Amino acid sequence: MAEIVIKGVAKQFGAFTALHSVDLTIADQEFMVLLGASGCGKTTLLRIIAGLEAPSQGEVWIGGRRVDHLPPRARGIAMVFQNYAVFPHLTVFENIAFGLRMANMPQAEVERRVTRTAELMHIGQLLKRYSGELSGGQRQRVAVARALAMEPDVILMDEPLSNLDALLRLEMRAELKGVLAQSKTTTIYVTHDQVEAMSLADRISVMNGGYIVQADRPTEVYRNPAARFVGSFIGNPPMNFLPASPDGAGRWRVAGRVFDGPHAEAAEFAIRPEDLQAASDGLNAEVRVVEPLGPHTLITAEVAGQPFRAVLESDRQVAPGDVITLAPVPDRIRWFDPETHKAIA
Protein backbone atom coordinates (compact mmCIF):
# COMPACT_ATOMS: atom_id res chain seq x y z
CA MET A 1 0.00 0.00 0.00
CA ALA A 2 1.80 3.09 -1.15
CA GLU A 3 -0.38 6.04 -1.83
CA ILE A 4 1.65 9.22 -2.36
CA VAL A 5 0.23 12.51 -1.16
CA ILE A 6 1.92 15.78 -1.88
CA LYS A 7 0.51 18.70 0.08
CA GLY A 8 1.44 22.26 -0.78
CA VAL A 9 5.00 21.39 -1.73
CA ALA A 10 7.01 24.41 -2.89
CA LYS A 11 10.68 24.75 -3.64
CA GLN A 12 12.80 27.86 -3.93
CA PHE A 13 16.39 27.89 -5.10
CA GLY A 14 17.51 31.24 -3.75
CA ALA A 15 15.22 33.83 -5.32
CA PHE A 16 14.07 31.40 -8.01
CA THR A 17 10.88 29.43 -7.43
CA ALA A 18 11.12 26.02 -9.08
CA LEU A 19 7.84 24.69 -7.64
CA HIS A 20 4.79 26.70 -6.56
CA SER A 21 2.66 24.96 -3.95
CA VAL A 22 2.05 21.60 -5.65
CA ASP A 23 -0.84 19.42 -4.49
CA LEU A 24 -1.07 15.95 -5.93
CA THR A 25 -2.36 12.58 -4.81
CA ILE A 26 -1.16 9.42 -6.52
CA ALA A 27 -3.22 6.39 -5.69
CA ASP A 28 -1.71 3.08 -4.64
CA GLN A 29 -0.45 1.19 -7.72
CA GLU A 30 -1.26 4.08 -9.97
CA PHE A 31 0.96 4.94 -12.93
CA MET A 32 1.34 8.71 -12.83
CA VAL A 33 3.21 10.52 -15.57
CA LEU A 34 4.68 13.97 -15.02
CA LEU A 35 4.72 15.73 -18.34
CA GLY A 36 6.08 19.16 -19.07
CA ALA A 37 8.60 21.21 -20.96
CA SER A 38 12.25 21.33 -19.98
CA GLY A 39 12.87 23.23 -16.76
CA CYS A 40 9.28 23.11 -15.48
CA GLY A 41 10.27 21.37 -12.24
CA LYS A 42 9.66 17.68 -12.94
CA THR A 43 13.03 16.51 -11.63
CA THR A 44 12.78 18.84 -8.66
CA LEU A 45 9.40 17.37 -7.65
CA LEU A 46 10.76 13.84 -8.07
CA ARG A 47 13.83 14.62 -5.96
CA ILE A 48 11.63 16.05 -3.22
CA ILE A 49 9.54 12.88 -3.17
CA ALA A 50 12.75 10.82 -3.09
CA GLY A 51 14.18 12.91 -0.27
CA LEU A 52 17.21 14.13 -2.18
CA GLU A 53 15.93 17.68 -1.94
CA ALA A 54 14.11 19.22 1.01
CA PRO A 55 10.89 21.06 0.14
CA SER A 56 10.84 24.74 1.12
CA GLN A 57 7.22 24.26 2.22
CA GLY A 58 4.72 21.46 2.27
CA GLU A 59 4.45 17.80 3.17
CA VAL A 60 5.12 14.50 1.46
CA TRP A 61 3.26 11.38 2.57
CA ILE A 62 3.98 7.87 1.32
CA GLY A 63 1.76 4.97 2.35
CA GLY A 64 0.08 6.99 5.07
CA ARG A 65 3.38 8.03 6.63
CA ARG A 66 4.76 11.54 6.57
CA VAL A 67 8.22 11.22 5.06
CA ASP A 68 9.53 14.69 4.32
CA HIS A 69 11.86 14.57 7.32
CA LEU A 70 13.07 11.02 6.56
CA PRO A 71 16.26 10.19 4.62
CA PRO A 72 15.77 8.65 1.15
CA ARG A 73 16.56 5.13 2.29
CA ALA A 74 13.78 5.18 4.86
CA ARG A 75 11.12 5.96 2.25
CA GLY A 76 10.81 2.58 0.51
CA ILE A 77 11.42 3.96 -2.95
CA ALA A 78 13.63 3.18 -5.91
CA MET A 79 14.62 5.72 -8.49
CA VAL A 80 15.89 5.97 -12.04
CA PHE A 81 18.00 9.10 -12.32
CA GLN A 82 17.79 11.41 -15.31
CA ASN A 83 21.58 11.19 -15.68
CA TYR A 84 21.52 7.44 -14.85
CA ALA A 85 24.04 7.56 -11.94
CA VAL A 86 25.24 4.06 -12.82
CA PHE A 87 28.22 3.41 -10.53
CA PRO A 88 31.38 3.44 -12.66
CA HIS A 89 33.36 1.23 -10.28
CA LEU A 90 30.88 -1.64 -10.29
CA THR A 91 29.98 -4.09 -13.03
CA VAL A 92 26.49 -4.05 -14.50
CA PHE A 93 25.65 -7.04 -12.29
CA GLU A 94 26.81 -5.30 -9.11
CA ASN A 95 25.07 -2.10 -10.14
CA ILE A 96 21.74 -3.87 -10.44
CA ALA A 97 22.47 -5.76 -7.23
CA PHE A 98 23.47 -2.64 -5.27
CA GLY A 99 20.18 -2.02 -3.48
CA LEU A 100 19.66 -5.74 -2.86
CA ARG A 101 23.10 -6.00 -1.24
CA MET A 102 22.31 -2.99 0.96
CA ALA A 103 19.18 -4.86 2.04
CA ASN A 104 21.33 -7.93 2.88
CA MET A 105 19.44 -10.15 0.49
CA PRO A 106 20.74 -13.74 0.19
CA GLN A 107 23.03 -14.30 -2.79
CA ALA A 108 20.68 -16.71 -4.56
CA GLU A 109 17.85 -14.20 -4.50
CA VAL A 110 20.19 -11.41 -5.64
CA GLU A 111 21.23 -13.51 -8.63
CA ARG A 112 17.66 -14.41 -9.48
CA ARG A 113 16.48 -10.82 -9.44
CA VAL A 114 19.49 -9.39 -11.26
CA THR A 115 19.23 -11.96 -14.02
CA ARG A 116 15.50 -11.47 -14.40
CA THR A 117 15.54 -7.67 -14.56
CA ALA A 118 18.60 -7.66 -16.81
CA GLU A 119 16.80 -10.00 -19.23
CA LEU A 120 13.78 -7.76 -19.14
CA MET A 121 15.87 -4.73 -20.05
CA HIS A 122 17.77 -6.70 -22.72
CA ILE A 123 21.13 -6.26 -21.00
CA GLY A 124 21.61 -9.86 -19.91
CA GLN A 125 24.74 -10.19 -22.00
CA LEU A 126 26.36 -7.10 -20.46
CA LEU A 127 26.41 -8.16 -16.81
CA LYS A 128 30.20 -8.36 -16.56
CA ARG A 129 30.89 -4.97 -18.13
CA TYR A 130 31.69 -1.71 -16.41
CA SER A 131 29.61 1.37 -17.13
CA GLY A 132 32.50 2.97 -19.03
CA GLU A 133 32.09 0.17 -21.55
CA LEU A 134 28.39 0.81 -22.21
CA SER A 135 26.51 3.10 -24.56
CA GLY A 136 24.24 5.78 -23.15
CA GLY A 137 21.13 3.73 -23.87
CA GLN A 138 22.60 0.62 -22.26
CA ARG A 139 23.59 2.60 -19.19
CA GLN A 140 20.06 3.93 -18.98
CA ARG A 141 18.66 0.41 -19.06
CA VAL A 142 21.04 -0.58 -16.25
CA ALA A 143 19.60 2.29 -14.22
CA VAL A 144 16.06 1.05 -14.87
CA ALA A 145 17.00 -2.54 -14.05
CA ARG A 146 18.62 -1.41 -10.78
CA ALA A 147 15.36 0.22 -9.73
CA LEU A 148 13.12 -2.65 -10.88
CA ALA A 149 15.26 -5.23 -9.08
CA MET A 150 14.32 -3.62 -5.76
CA GLU A 151 10.65 -4.50 -6.34
CA PRO A 152 9.81 -1.35 -4.40
CA ASP A 153 6.44 0.00 -3.33
CA VAL A 154 7.18 3.24 -5.13
CA ILE A 155 9.32 3.71 -8.19
CA LEU A 156 10.34 7.13 -9.44
CA MET A 157 11.59 7.30 -13.02
CA ASP A 158 13.12 10.41 -14.51
CA GLU A 159 12.97 10.08 -18.29
CA PRO A 160 14.08 6.44 -18.16
CA LEU A 161 13.81 5.78 -21.88
CA SER A 162 14.96 9.12 -23.26
CA ASN A 163 18.17 7.76 -24.73
CA LEU A 164 16.84 4.74 -26.61
CA ASP A 165 16.12 4.50 -30.31
CA ALA A 166 12.46 4.66 -31.33
CA LEU A 167 12.02 0.94 -31.79
CA LEU A 168 13.67 -0.15 -28.55
CA ARG A 169 11.80 2.56 -26.75
CA LEU A 170 8.49 1.23 -27.96
CA GLU A 171 9.42 -2.25 -26.82
CA MET A 172 10.78 -1.16 -23.42
CA ARG A 173 7.73 0.99 -22.86
CA ALA A 174 5.44 -1.98 -23.28
CA GLU A 175 7.60 -4.17 -21.04
CA LEU A 176 7.82 -1.55 -18.32
CA LYS A 177 4.09 -1.11 -18.32
CA GLY A 178 3.57 -4.87 -18.04
CA VAL A 179 6.11 -5.34 -15.26
CA LEU A 180 4.95 -2.40 -13.21
CA ALA A 181 1.30 -3.38 -13.49
CA GLN A 182 2.14 -6.90 -12.34
CA SER A 183 4.34 -5.82 -9.46
CA LYS A 184 1.68 -3.56 -7.94
CA THR A 185 4.10 -0.66 -7.80
CA THR A 186 3.08 2.96 -7.50
CA THR A 187 4.94 4.71 -10.29
CA ILE A 188 5.83 8.30 -10.99
CA TYR A 189 7.27 8.61 -14.44
CA VAL A 190 8.77 11.79 -15.82
CA THR A 191 8.89 12.38 -19.53
CA HIS A 192 8.52 15.11 -22.06
CA ASP A 193 7.48 12.67 -24.72
CA GLN A 194 3.70 12.95 -24.92
CA VAL A 195 3.20 9.73 -26.83
CA GLU A 196 5.01 7.92 -24.04
CA ALA A 197 2.90 9.76 -21.49
CA MET A 198 -0.35 8.88 -23.28
CA SER A 199 0.49 5.24 -23.70
CA LEU A 200 1.77 4.56 -20.18
CA ALA A 201 -0.20 6.72 -17.85
CA ASP A 202 -3.20 5.98 -15.70
CA ARG A 203 -3.12 9.71 -15.14
CA ILE A 204 -0.99 12.49 -16.52
CA SER A 205 0.08 15.56 -14.54
CA VAL A 206 0.89 18.35 -16.92
CA MET A 207 3.39 20.77 -15.40
CA ASN A 208 4.21 24.28 -16.49
CA GLY A 209 6.59 26.72 -14.83
CA GLY A 210 6.47 25.04 -11.45
CA TYR A 211 2.70 24.48 -11.38
CA ILE A 212 0.66 21.36 -12.00
CA VAL A 213 -1.83 22.60 -14.55
CA GLN A 214 -3.93 19.47 -14.93
CA ALA A 215 -3.84 15.96 -13.52
CA ASP A 216 -6.23 13.62 -15.24
CA ARG A 217 -6.66 10.53 -17.41
CA PRO A 218 -4.78 10.75 -20.75
CA THR A 219 -7.92 10.99 -22.91
CA GLU A 220 -9.32 13.63 -20.62
CA VAL A 221 -6.10 15.67 -20.75
CA TYR A 222 -6.14 15.33 -24.50
CA ARG A 223 -9.83 15.95 -25.11
CA ASN A 224 -10.59 18.45 -22.36
CA PRO A 225 -7.50 20.49 -21.56
CA ALA A 226 -8.04 22.37 -18.32
CA ALA A 227 -5.96 25.25 -19.59
CA ARG A 228 -4.77 26.72 -22.84
CA PHE A 229 -1.22 25.55 -22.02
CA VAL A 230 -2.29 21.90 -21.89
CA GLY A 231 -3.94 22.15 -25.30
CA SER A 232 -0.93 23.86 -26.77
CA PHE A 233 1.55 21.44 -25.18
CA ILE A 234 -0.19 18.12 -25.76
CA GLY A 235 -0.95 16.82 -29.20
CA ASN A 236 1.27 16.85 -32.21
CA PRO A 237 0.51 19.19 -33.87
CA PRO A 238 -1.00 21.08 -30.90
CA MET A 239 -4.42 22.68 -30.63
CA ASN A 240 -5.39 25.64 -32.81
CA PHE A 241 -6.56 28.81 -31.12
CA LEU A 242 -8.58 31.63 -32.66
CA PRO A 243 -9.92 34.85 -31.12
CA ALA A 244 -13.71 35.04 -30.77
CA SER A 245 -16.03 38.00 -30.39
CA PRO A 246 -19.50 37.75 -28.82
CA ASP A 247 -22.41 37.59 -31.22
CA GLY A 248 -25.46 37.41 -28.99
CA ALA A 249 -25.96 35.24 -25.89
CA GLY A 250 -23.92 32.02 -26.14
CA ARG A 251 -22.95 32.73 -29.70
CA TRP A 252 -19.45 33.64 -30.86
CA ARG A 253 -18.07 34.98 -34.12
CA VAL A 254 -14.81 33.26 -35.09
CA ALA A 255 -13.02 34.13 -38.33
CA GLY A 256 -16.26 35.44 -39.79
CA ARG A 257 -18.32 32.37 -38.83
CA VAL A 258 -20.70 32.04 -35.93
CA PHE A 259 -20.49 29.14 -33.44
CA ASP A 260 -22.48 28.14 -30.36
CA GLY A 261 -20.33 28.68 -27.29
CA PRO A 262 -20.35 29.43 -23.57
CA HIS A 263 -22.13 32.22 -21.81
CA ALA A 264 -19.17 34.35 -20.83
CA GLU A 265 -17.66 37.80 -21.06
CA ALA A 266 -14.87 36.81 -23.39
CA ALA A 267 -13.67 33.56 -24.88
CA GLU A 268 -11.07 32.05 -27.15
CA PHE A 269 -11.96 29.35 -29.65
CA ALA A 270 -9.88 26.13 -29.79
CA ILE A 271 -9.95 23.04 -31.96
CA ARG A 272 -7.56 20.14 -32.50
CA PRO A 273 -6.13 19.84 -36.03
CA GLU A 274 -7.57 16.35 -36.45
CA ASP A 275 -11.05 17.56 -35.51
CA LEU A 276 -11.39 19.52 -38.74
CA GLN A 277 -13.11 18.22 -41.82
CA ALA A 278 -12.87 19.51 -45.33
CA ALA A 279 -16.40 20.66 -46.11
CA SER A 280 -18.20 23.17 -48.21
CA ASP A 281 -19.17 25.20 -45.16
CA GLY A 282 -16.63 26.26 -42.48
CA LEU A 283 -13.55 28.35 -41.77
CA ASN A 284 -11.76 29.72 -44.79
CA ALA A 285 -8.13 28.68 -44.67
CA GLU A 286 -5.37 29.71 -47.00
CA VAL A 287 -2.90 26.86 -47.31
CA ARG A 288 0.76 27.73 -46.69
CA VAL A 289 2.60 24.42 -46.21
CA VAL A 290 1.56 20.86 -47.10
CA GLU A 291 3.33 17.96 -45.33
CA PRO A 292 2.31 14.44 -46.39
CA LEU A 293 2.85 12.13 -43.39
CA GLY A 294 1.76 8.84 -44.92
CA PRO A 295 -1.64 8.07 -43.44
CA HIS A 296 -2.48 11.77 -43.13
CA THR A 297 -1.53 15.08 -44.61
CA LEU A 298 -0.60 17.90 -42.28
CA ILE A 299 -1.59 21.31 -43.51
CA THR A 300 -0.37 24.60 -42.11
CA ALA A 301 -2.72 27.34 -43.18
CA GLU A 302 -3.78 30.80 -42.22
CA VAL A 303 -7.23 31.56 -40.81
CA ALA A 304 -8.11 35.19 -40.14
CA GLY A 305 -4.41 35.99 -40.09
CA GLN A 306 -3.66 33.30 -37.46
CA PRO A 307 -1.56 30.18 -38.08
CA PHE A 308 -3.85 27.20 -38.18
CA ARG A 309 -3.10 23.50 -38.65
CA ALA A 310 -5.28 20.71 -39.93
CA VAL A 311 -4.78 16.98 -40.37
CA LEU A 312 -6.56 15.77 -43.49
CA GLU A 313 -7.00 12.47 -45.29
CA SER A 314 -3.94 11.85 -47.43
CA ASP A 315 -6.04 11.32 -50.58
CA ARG A 316 -7.14 14.92 -50.45
CA GLN A 317 -5.27 17.00 -53.04
CA VAL A 318 -4.16 20.38 -51.74
CA ALA A 319 -1.39 22.70 -52.79
CA PRO A 320 0.09 25.79 -51.14
CA GLY A 321 -1.93 28.85 -52.11
CA ASP A 322 -5.25 26.97 -52.24
CA VAL A 323 -8.10 28.32 -50.17
CA ILE A 324 -10.03 25.50 -48.51
CA THR A 325 -12.95 25.34 -46.13
CA LEU A 326 -12.43 23.51 -42.83
CA ALA A 327 -15.39 22.55 -40.69
CA PRO A 328 -14.76 21.98 -36.96
CA VAL A 329 -16.46 18.92 -35.46
CA PRO A 330 -19.04 20.69 -33.27
CA ASP A 331 -18.63 18.68 -30.05
CA ARG A 332 -14.82 18.93 -30.23
CA ILE A 333 -14.73 22.70 -30.04
CA ARG A 334 -13.23 24.01 -26.75
CA TRP A 335 -13.34 27.49 -25.26
CA PHE A 336 -10.78 29.21 -23.02
CA ASP A 337 -10.87 32.39 -20.99
CA PRO A 338 -8.48 34.80 -22.73
CA GLU A 339 -7.53 36.34 -19.34
CA THR A 340 -6.93 33.34 -17.11
CA HIS A 341 -6.31 30.85 -19.94
CA LYS A 342 -8.53 28.36 -18.06
CA ALA A 343 -11.08 26.24 -19.87
CA ILE A 344 -14.68 27.50 -19.92
CA ALA A 345 -17.18 24.69 -19.48
Added chain:
Amino acid sequence: MNRALPYLLLLPASLFLLVFFFYPFGLVVVESLTRGGEWTTENFTRMTGHWKFSTAFWNTIWLTAIVVPVQLIMALAMASVVQKLKTGRAGLLYIFAIPLGISDLAAGLVWLAIFEQSGFLNSILHAFGVIDRPQLYLGYQSLWVIFLAVCLAEIWRATAIMMVIIVAGMGLIPKEYNEAAEVFGASAWQRFTRVTLPLLRPSLQTALILRILMAFEVFAVVMALGGTTLPVLMGETFQWQFQLQDRGVAAAYAMVILGLSVAFSLVVLRLLHVPKGARI
Protein backbone atom coordinates in the same frame (compact mmCIF):
# COMPACT_ATOMS: atom_id res chain seq x y z
CA MET B 1 55.80 18.89 -37.74
CA ASN B 2 52.55 19.01 -35.82
CA ARG B 3 53.07 15.56 -34.37
CA ALA B 4 56.65 16.28 -33.39
CA LEU B 5 55.80 19.54 -31.68
CA PRO B 6 54.73 18.18 -28.28
CA TYR B 7 57.89 16.08 -28.11
CA LEU B 8 60.03 19.05 -29.06
CA LEU B 9 58.39 21.10 -26.34
CA LEU B 10 59.09 18.39 -23.80
CA LEU B 11 62.65 17.91 -24.97
CA PRO B 12 64.36 20.50 -22.73
CA ALA B 13 62.70 19.13 -19.62
CA SER B 14 63.53 15.57 -20.63
CA LEU B 15 67.16 16.45 -21.28
CA PHE B 16 67.35 18.25 -17.98
CA LEU B 17 66.03 15.15 -16.21
CA LEU B 18 68.40 12.86 -18.06
CA VAL B 19 71.45 14.97 -17.32
CA PHE B 20 70.76 16.01 -13.77
CA PHE B 21 68.85 13.03 -12.51
CA PHE B 22 69.51 9.83 -14.37
CA TYR B 23 73.19 10.49 -14.85
CA PRO B 24 73.96 11.05 -11.14
CA PHE B 25 71.55 8.24 -10.36
CA GLY B 26 73.55 5.95 -12.61
CA LEU B 27 76.71 7.04 -10.82
CA VAL B 28 75.16 6.13 -7.45
CA VAL B 29 74.18 2.70 -8.76
CA VAL B 30 77.72 2.16 -9.99
CA GLU B 31 79.10 3.49 -6.72
CA SER B 32 77.05 1.04 -4.70
CA LEU B 33 78.34 -1.88 -6.77
CA THR B 34 82.05 -0.98 -6.92
CA ARG B 35 84.83 -0.62 -4.43
CA GLY B 36 88.26 0.66 -5.42
CA GLY B 37 87.33 0.32 -9.07
CA GLU B 38 86.26 -3.37 -8.79
CA TRP B 39 82.72 -4.72 -9.20
CA THR B 40 81.69 -6.16 -5.86
CA THR B 41 78.82 -6.59 -3.43
CA GLU B 42 81.02 -5.70 -0.53
CA ASN B 43 79.26 -2.35 0.06
CA PHE B 44 76.05 -4.24 0.72
CA THR B 45 77.69 -6.80 3.02
CA ARG B 46 79.34 -4.00 4.94
CA MET B 47 76.06 -2.18 5.21
CA THR B 48 74.07 -5.18 6.43
CA GLY B 49 76.95 -6.27 8.65
CA HIS B 50 76.86 -3.03 10.61
CA TRP B 51 74.84 -3.26 13.84
CA LYS B 52 72.83 -0.14 13.04
CA PHE B 53 71.50 -1.36 9.69
CA SER B 54 68.71 -3.55 10.90
CA THR B 55 67.63 -1.00 13.54
CA ALA B 56 67.60 1.77 10.95
CA PHE B 57 65.72 -0.44 8.50
CA TRP B 58 63.03 -1.43 10.96
CA ASN B 59 62.73 2.04 12.46
CA THR B 60 62.04 3.40 8.99
CA ILE B 61 59.52 0.67 8.24
CA TRP B 62 57.74 1.12 11.57
CA LEU B 63 57.63 4.87 11.22
CA THR B 64 56.07 4.47 7.79
CA ALA B 65 53.71 1.74 8.94
CA ILE B 66 52.38 3.92 11.75
CA VAL B 67 52.51 7.40 10.28
CA VAL B 68 51.07 6.73 6.81
CA PRO B 69 47.89 4.85 7.85
CA VAL B 70 47.19 7.38 10.62
CA GLN B 71 47.63 10.19 8.11
CA LEU B 72 45.47 8.44 5.56
CA ILE B 73 42.61 8.06 8.03
CA MET B 74 42.96 11.61 9.29
CA ALA B 75 43.21 13.01 5.77
CA LEU B 76 40.09 11.09 4.70
CA ALA B 77 38.17 12.26 7.73
CA MET B 78 39.24 15.86 7.31
CA ALA B 79 38.57 15.80 3.57
CA SER B 80 35.07 14.39 4.14
CA VAL B 81 34.30 17.20 6.53
CA VAL B 82 35.79 19.89 4.29
CA GLN B 83 33.85 18.44 1.36
CA LYS B 84 30.55 18.99 3.18
CA LEU B 85 31.25 22.65 3.94
CA LYS B 86 29.31 25.19 1.95
CA THR B 87 31.27 28.26 2.98
CA GLY B 88 34.76 28.80 4.34
CA ARG B 89 36.10 25.77 2.54
CA ALA B 90 39.02 27.52 0.87
CA GLY B 91 39.97 29.23 4.15
CA LEU B 92 40.02 25.94 6.04
CA LEU B 93 42.11 24.32 3.33
CA TYR B 94 44.66 27.10 3.69
CA ILE B 95 44.81 26.61 7.43
CA PHE B 96 45.27 22.86 7.08
CA ALA B 97 47.95 23.45 4.48
CA ILE B 98 50.10 25.74 6.64
CA PRO B 99 52.46 22.95 7.83
CA LEU B 100 53.13 22.18 4.16
CA GLY B 101 54.91 25.50 3.86
CA ILE B 102 57.40 24.59 6.56
CA SER B 103 60.54 22.59 5.75
CA ASP B 104 60.90 19.25 7.48
CA LEU B 105 63.86 20.47 9.52
CA ALA B 106 61.85 23.46 10.75
CA ALA B 107 59.01 21.09 11.61
CA GLY B 108 61.43 18.97 13.61
CA LEU B 109 62.66 22.04 15.44
CA VAL B 110 59.09 23.14 16.25
CA TRP B 111 58.48 19.83 17.96
CA LEU B 112 61.89 19.91 19.60
CA ALA B 113 60.89 23.22 21.14
CA ILE B 114 57.90 21.42 22.60
CA PHE B 115 59.60 18.29 23.88
CA GLU B 116 63.06 19.43 24.96
CA GLN B 117 64.03 19.81 28.59
CA SER B 118 63.32 23.55 28.69
CA GLY B 119 60.42 23.20 26.21
CA PHE B 120 56.73 24.04 26.26
CA LEU B 121 55.60 20.64 27.45
CA ASN B 122 57.74 20.82 30.57
CA SER B 123 56.68 24.41 31.22
CA ILE B 124 53.01 23.56 30.95
CA LEU B 125 53.18 20.41 33.03
CA HIS B 126 55.22 22.30 35.60
CA ALA B 127 52.81 25.23 35.63
CA PHE B 128 49.92 22.85 36.33
CA GLY B 129 51.94 21.12 39.00
CA VAL B 130 51.96 17.74 37.28
CA ILE B 131 55.74 17.55 37.58
CA ASP B 132 58.01 19.30 40.04
CA ARG B 133 61.05 19.63 37.79
CA PRO B 134 61.69 19.49 34.04
CA GLN B 135 61.89 15.98 32.60
CA LEU B 136 64.20 14.70 29.90
CA TYR B 137 61.86 13.22 27.27
CA LEU B 138 64.10 12.79 24.28
CA GLY B 139 66.96 10.89 25.95
CA TYR B 140 68.32 7.58 24.69
CA GLN B 141 66.73 5.85 27.72
CA SER B 142 63.27 6.55 26.36
CA LEU B 143 63.58 5.75 22.67
CA TRP B 144 59.85 5.25 22.32
CA VAL B 145 59.25 8.89 23.30
CA ILE B 146 61.55 10.01 20.50
CA PHE B 147 59.75 7.63 18.17
CA LEU B 148 56.41 9.04 19.25
CA ALA B 149 57.62 12.62 18.89
CA VAL B 150 58.84 11.87 15.37
CA CYS B 151 55.48 10.30 14.53
CA LEU B 152 53.64 13.35 15.86
CA ALA B 153 55.88 15.77 13.99
CA GLU B 154 55.50 13.81 10.76
CA ILE B 155 51.73 13.56 11.11
CA TRP B 156 51.49 17.25 11.88
CA ARG B 157 53.74 18.15 9.00
CA ALA B 158 52.54 16.01 6.13
CA THR B 159 48.88 15.07 6.64
CA ALA B 160 47.81 18.15 4.73
CA ILE B 161 49.44 17.02 1.49
CA MET B 162 47.29 13.87 1.52
CA MET B 163 44.25 15.83 2.48
CA VAL B 164 44.66 18.32 -0.33
CA ILE B 165 44.98 15.50 -2.87
CA ILE B 166 41.96 13.70 -1.42
CA VAL B 167 39.80 16.85 -1.32
CA ALA B 168 40.62 17.44 -4.98
CA GLY B 169 39.77 13.79 -5.74
CA MET B 170 36.47 13.96 -3.87
CA GLY B 171 35.58 17.09 -5.81
CA LEU B 172 35.84 15.03 -8.99
CA ILE B 173 33.20 12.52 -7.89
CA PRO B 174 29.78 13.62 -9.18
CA LYS B 175 27.30 13.86 -6.30
CA GLU B 176 24.72 11.78 -8.14
CA TYR B 177 26.56 8.57 -7.21
CA ASN B 178 26.16 9.32 -3.55
CA GLU B 179 22.53 10.20 -4.12
CA ALA B 180 21.89 6.97 -5.97
CA ALA B 181 23.53 5.01 -3.16
CA GLU B 182 21.41 6.87 -0.64
CA VAL B 183 18.19 6.08 -2.48
CA PHE B 184 19.18 2.43 -2.78
CA GLY B 185 19.57 2.09 0.96
CA ALA B 186 23.21 2.77 1.76
CA SER B 187 23.98 4.32 5.15
CA ALA B 188 26.48 7.18 5.39
CA TRP B 189 29.25 4.71 6.24
CA GLN B 190 28.26 2.36 3.42
CA ARG B 191 28.22 5.26 0.98
CA PHE B 192 31.73 6.12 2.11
CA THR B 193 33.12 2.60 1.83
CA ARG B 194 31.10 1.38 -1.19
CA VAL B 195 31.03 4.51 -3.32
CA THR B 196 33.38 7.28 -2.23
CA LEU B 197 36.45 5.15 -1.44
CA PRO B 198 36.36 3.06 -4.63
CA LEU B 199 35.82 6.15 -6.76
CA LEU B 200 38.68 7.83 -4.93
CA ARG B 201 41.21 5.12 -5.82
CA PRO B 202 43.18 7.22 -8.34
CA SER B 203 43.62 10.02 -5.79
CA LEU B 204 44.44 7.53 -3.04
CA GLN B 205 47.15 6.06 -5.23
CA THR B 206 48.76 9.45 -5.74
CA ALA B 207 48.46 10.45 -2.09
CA LEU B 208 49.76 7.14 -0.75
CA ILE B 209 52.70 6.82 -3.13
CA LEU B 210 53.76 10.39 -2.53
CA ARG B 211 53.46 9.97 1.21
CA ILE B 212 55.17 6.57 1.40
CA LEU B 213 58.13 7.84 -0.59
CA MET B 214 58.38 10.80 1.77
CA ALA B 215 58.19 8.49 4.76
CA PHE B 216 61.05 6.29 3.56
CA GLU B 217 63.16 9.39 3.19
CA VAL B 218 62.40 10.70 6.69
CA PHE B 219 65.54 12.43 7.94
CA ALA B 220 65.51 16.04 9.18
CA VAL B 221 62.69 15.57 11.68
CA VAL B 222 64.47 12.55 13.17
CA MET B 223 67.76 14.42 13.28
CA ALA B 224 66.17 17.39 15.05
CA LEU B 225 64.36 15.31 17.65
CA GLY B 226 66.71 12.41 18.25
CA GLY B 227 70.02 13.04 16.55
CA THR B 228 71.44 9.60 15.84
CA THR B 229 69.75 8.00 18.83
CA LEU B 230 66.95 6.83 16.54
CA PRO B 231 68.73 5.57 13.42
CA VAL B 232 66.76 5.64 10.16
CA LEU B 233 67.86 4.67 6.63
CA MET B 234 68.29 8.21 5.36
CA GLY B 235 70.19 9.20 8.50
CA GLU B 236 72.57 6.27 8.02
CA THR B 237 73.12 7.24 4.40
CA PHE B 238 74.13 10.67 5.63
CA GLN B 239 76.40 9.20 8.33
CA TRP B 240 78.25 6.90 5.94
CA GLN B 241 78.63 9.59 3.33
CA PHE B 242 79.85 12.46 5.48
CA GLN B 243 80.88 11.11 8.91
CA LEU B 244 82.48 7.83 7.85
CA GLN B 245 83.41 9.07 4.38
CA ASP B 246 82.39 5.76 2.79
CA ARG B 247 80.54 6.62 -0.37
CA GLY B 248 80.11 3.01 -1.40
CA VAL B 249 78.09 2.02 1.66
CA ALA B 250 76.15 5.30 1.51
CA ALA B 251 75.24 4.43 -2.07
CA ALA B 252 74.15 0.97 -0.96
CA TYR B 253 71.81 2.58 1.59
CA ALA B 254 70.42 4.80 -1.14
CA MET B 255 69.73 1.65 -3.17
CA VAL B 256 67.83 0.11 -0.25
CA ILE B 257 65.64 3.22 0.05
CA LEU B 258 65.05 3.17 -3.68
CA GLY B 259 64.17 -0.53 -3.60
CA LEU B 260 61.67 -0.02 -0.78
CA SER B 261 60.11 2.94 -2.57
CA VAL B 262 59.68 1.08 -5.83
CA ALA B 263 58.36 -2.05 -4.12
CA PHE B 264 55.76 -0.20 -2.05
CA SER B 265 54.70 2.00 -4.95
CA LEU B 266 54.02 -1.15 -6.96
CA VAL B 267 52.05 -2.64 -4.09
CA VAL B 268 49.91 0.51 -3.85
CA LEU B 269 49.36 0.60 -7.60
CA ARG B 270 48.35 -3.05 -7.57
CA LEU B 271 46.02 -2.82 -4.56
CA LEU B 272 44.27 0.31 -5.78
CA HIS B 273 44.15 -0.69 -9.42
CA VAL B 274 41.07 0.60 -11.25
CA PRO B 275 40.04 -1.71 -14.11
CA LYS B 276 39.73 -0.18 -17.55
CA GLY B 277 36.16 1.02 -18.10
CA ALA B 278 35.58 1.45 -14.38
CA ARG B 279 36.84 5.01 -14.23
CA ILE B 280 34.56 7.98 -13.64
